[in-house]
Amino acid sequence: xxxxxxxxxxxxxxxxxxxxxxxxxxxxxxxxxxxxxxxxxxxxxxxxxxxxxxxxxxxxxxxxxxxxxxxxxxxxxxxxxxxxxxxxxxxxxxxxxxxxxxxxxxxxxxxxxxxxxxxxxxxxxxxxxxxxxxxxxxxxxxxxxxxxxxxxxxxxxxxxxxxxxxxxxxxxxxxxxxxxxxxxxxxxxxxxxxxxxxxxxxxxxxxxxxxxxxxxxxxxxxxxxxxxxxxxxxxxxxxxxxxxxxxxxxxxxxxxxxxxxxxxxxxxxxxxxxxxxxxxxxxxxxxxxxxxxxxxxxxxxxxxxxxxxxxxxxxxxxxxxxxxxxxxxxxxxxxxxxxxxxxxxxxxxxxxxxxxxxxxxxxxxxxxxxxxxxxxxxxxxxxxxxxxxxxxxxxxxxxxxxxxxxxxxxxxxxxxxxxxxxxxxxxxxxxxxxxxxxxxxxxxxxxxxxxxxxxxxxxxxxxxxxxxxxxxxxxxxxxxxxxxxxxxxxx
Numbered sequence: 001x002x003x004x005x006x007x008x009x010x011x012x013x014x015x016x017x018x019x020x021x022x023x024x025x026x027x028x029x030x031x032x033x034x035x036x037x038x039x040x041x042x043x044x045x046x047x048x049x050x051x052x053x054x055x056x057x058x059x060x061x062x063x064x065x066x067x068x069x070x071x072x073x074x075x076x077x078x079x080x081x082x083x084x085x086x087x088x089x090x091x092x093x094x095x096x097x098x099x100x101x102x103x104x105x106x107x108x109x110x111x112x113x114x115x116x117x118x119x120x121x122x123x124x125x126x127x128x129x130x131x132x133x134x135x136x137x138x139x140x141x142x143x144x145x146x147x148x149x150x151x152x153x154x155x156x157x158x159x160x161x162x163x164x165x166x167x168x169x170x171x172x173x174x175x176x177x178x179x180x181x182x183x184x185x186x187x188x189x190x191x192x193x194x195x196x197x198x199x200x201x202x203x204x205x206x207x208x209x210x211x212x213x214x215x216x217x218x219x220x221x222x223x224x225x226x227x228x229x230x231x232x233x234x235x236x237x238x239x240x241x242x243x244x245x246x247x248x249x250x251x252x253x254x255x256x257x258x259x260x261x262x263x264x265x266x267x268x269x270x271x272x273x274x275x276x277x278x279x280x281x282x283x284x285x286x287x288x289x290x291x292x293x294x295x296x297x298x299x300x301x302x303x304x305x306x307x308x309x310x311x312x313x314x315x316x317x318x319x320x321x322x323x324x325x326x327x328x329x330x331x332x333x334x335x336x337x338x339x340x341x342x343x344x345x346x347x348x349x350x351x352x353x354x355x356x357x358x359x360x361x362x363x364x365x366x367x368x369x370x371x372x373x374x375x376x377x378x379x380x381x382x383x384x385x386x387x388x389x390x391x392x393x394x395x396x397x398x399x400x401x402x403x404x405x406x407x408x409x410x411x412x413x414x415x416x417x418x419x420x421x422x423x424x425x426x427x428x429x430x431x432x433x434x435x436x437x438x439x440x441x442x443x444x445x446x447x448x449x450x451x452x453x454x455x456x457x458x459x460x461x462x463x464x465x466x467x468x469x470x471x472x473x474x475x476x477x478x479x480x481x482x483x484x485x486x487x488x489x490x491x
Contacts, residue, residue, distance in 0.1 A: 013062035018091030020060050022077050030056040033076070040072045064092060074123055084123040084253060086116075104140045104259045105148035110231070113263040117234060118215035120256060121208050121241070139252050139288070146296045152262055152274060153304050176217060176226050184214065185229075188236050189357050195244055196361060196409045199449030204244040211237040228268050235264035236358060239277045246284050247411075249450040254284060272309040275301035276358055279320050287451075291327035298324060312355050315345035316362045319370035326377040331388070334378055338371045361409065365402035369416045372396035376419060379426050389426035396420050400436075411452060414443040418455045425459070430467040434476045437463070441483050453484055 023033065030053040037056075041049035046068055059065055065073075070092040077085040106116060187210060194203045214234045222230065242257030258281045265274040278301035285294035298321045305313065322337035345367050348355075372395035379388035396419050403413035417440035424433035437459055444452050460480045467473045 016060055016062050016091045018089065019073075022081075022085065022090060023060060026077065026080050028080075029053075036076055037069065037072050040076065041068065071119075074119070075126055078123050078126060084120060084256070086119055086123060088116075103138075103148075104145055104255070106259065106263060108151055108154070108263060108266060110227075110267045113231075113260065113267055114215050114218045114234075117238060117260050117264065118212060118219070120260065121212040121215065124208050124241075124253065125205060125212060139255055141285070141288075141290055141293055145293060146300070149259070149262065149278070149297070149300060152266055152278075152300065175220070175222055176230070181226065181229055181233075184210075184233050188233055188240070191237070191240055192357065192361075193408060195240060195247075196411060197407075197447070199247055199411050199447035199452065204241065204248065207237055207241045207244060211241055231264045231268035232270055232273065235261045235268055235270065235273055235277065238264055239273075239280055239358070243280055246280075246287070247449050247451050249454075251284065251288065255281070258284070271305045272313050272356065273358065275305035275309055275313060275317060278304075279317055282320050282324065286323055286327055289327075291324045295321065295324035295328065310351045310353060310355055310359070311344050311347040312351070312362050313359050315341045315348065315367065316359065316370075318344060319367060319374070322371060322374040323377065326374040327381065329378070329381040331378055331382070334374055338374055341367060341371060361412075363402070363406075363409075365399050365406060365409070365416075366412060368395045368402070369399035369412065369419065372399060372416075372423075373419055376423055376426070379423075384426055386427060389423050392419075392423050393427070396423055410443055411447045411449050414440050414447060414449070414452045415455065417443060418452070418459055421459050422462070425462055425466065430463055430470050431472050433459075433463055434472040437476055438479060441479060444484060456480070456484060 026033075028036070034051040034053055034056050037051045038049060041047070041051075049069070051069075055065075059069075070087040070090070073090055073092070074085055074087045077090065106112065191203060191207050191210065195207075211234060214230060214237060218227065218230050218234065238257045238261035242254045242261060245251075245254035245257060258277055261277045262274055262281075265271075265277055278297045282294040282297040282301070285291070285297060298317055302314075302317050302321070305317075309317070318337050318341035322334050322341060325331075325334035325337055345364070372392045375388045375392035375395070379385045379392065382388060396416060399416045400413070400420055403409060403416055406413065417436050421433045421436035421440065424430070424436065437456065440452075440456055440459075444456060457480065460476055463473045464477050468477075
């Protein structure tokens with residue numbers, strides 16, 4: 001049976017509805033799928049595989065094929081649909097895994113985390129049409145998202161006691177040396193700098209490729225201290241891959257990377273990093289118009305890192321809490337969270353431990369930018385309230401002033417210029433709004449961020465709708481058509 005890629009017998013097997021759904025939508029016949037599987041197997045050197053229509057029918061009826069068939073099917077369907085179709089998405093591996101693992105409810109174990117990270121990053125890299133996302137990957141939201149992630153708070157079972165091993169200074173027996181680990185860590189820092197300067201569109205695939213390499217290293221036997229450091233690197237890279245995917249508009253892909261990053265952070269035993277990953281998921285939920293989910297995620301982050309996160313990280317979490325409350329239309333709670341963010345940030349310089357690189361972005365400029373956006377969002381929720389817009393303005397002006405001097409965080413500069421333009425629109429000052437929008441367009445040309453482009457388009461559309469006869473707004477609309485890059489391509 002192995003020669004045909006078959007699996008064990010399943011006395012209680014049921015039709016594989018997930019695989020059946022993908023198969024029907026593909027438009028392939030059973031014979032065509034069998035031929036493609038055989039062709040791909042030969043390319044992999046698996047010459048023993050000889051699939052036919054009856055074997056495909058048995059897979060659809062619920063039989064679990066053995067490796068490498070599930071991986072081949074994942075690749076074929078991913079290429080067909082132009083999006084990542086994982087083995088779990090095809091309803092395979094059911095004998096070893098809960099069917100719920102097709103979404104965000106994944107097993108909280110090290111080997112499963114490595115396997116899923118490896119598979120998802122490989123499929124992402126292998127996509128035939130760069131950056132095209134079909135409608136097949138679904139976002140999780142509400143209880144389906146929050147409840148599985150609450151298990152991040154459950155203490156991990158103690159690791160088996162091993163003698164502490166010093167890191168070798170050179171590569172030996174397939175193990176990672178200290179210089180190699182340090183190089184991986186510094187590469188992750190470099191990728192993060194690229195993202196801040198250039199947006200998510202330019203380096204996304206490089207980050208995904210690096211992540212895939214790290215998961216290969218995690219599949220080799222490593223000392224426990226090395227494995228934990230590798231899980232930390234994997235968590236940071238997966239978060240960054242998720243963030244870049246979010247930035248270029250690949251929302252379901254982003255969420256999947258964020259979830260896997262959280263699992264890797266738990267394996268690394270790094271609670272502050274886990275809270276940062278949850279804050280990225282919270283930003284995504286605010287962007288997608290689900291502030292209640294965003295608030296739940298932030299509260300999970302705050303509770304999980306309450307006894308170990310530094311003031312800068314805690315301040316960032318309060319600022320994100322304020323954004324969620326603003327979008328829920330709760331001004332009292334929003335203002336309290338803004339104050340907490342400011343008060344906690346004031347302690348950051350006195351913190352006697354070095355901040356991890358991933359929170360270094362949360363500067364005074366970023367703090368003012370986040371808090372001003374909270375008041376700006378409150379203004380929109382409160383029916384374009386000039387009161388909240390006036391609270392946003394001085395904070396936004398200070399953020400723009402500071403970001404103008406910061407060559408590293410160009411995307412943040414663009415986003416705050418757009419924020420300034422929207423505040424002036426709320427205050428019915430379209431001439432000033434047009435000045436900031438034009439500045440934002442200039443910066444947008446330097447970064448590959450669909451998020452930035454979309455916000456500029458929305459702001460210019462609002463200006464045209466409300467003040468379309470004004471010469472400055474007519475000029476702004478004309479400039480938009482000429483200067484703004486087209487939809488960013490995820491690379």
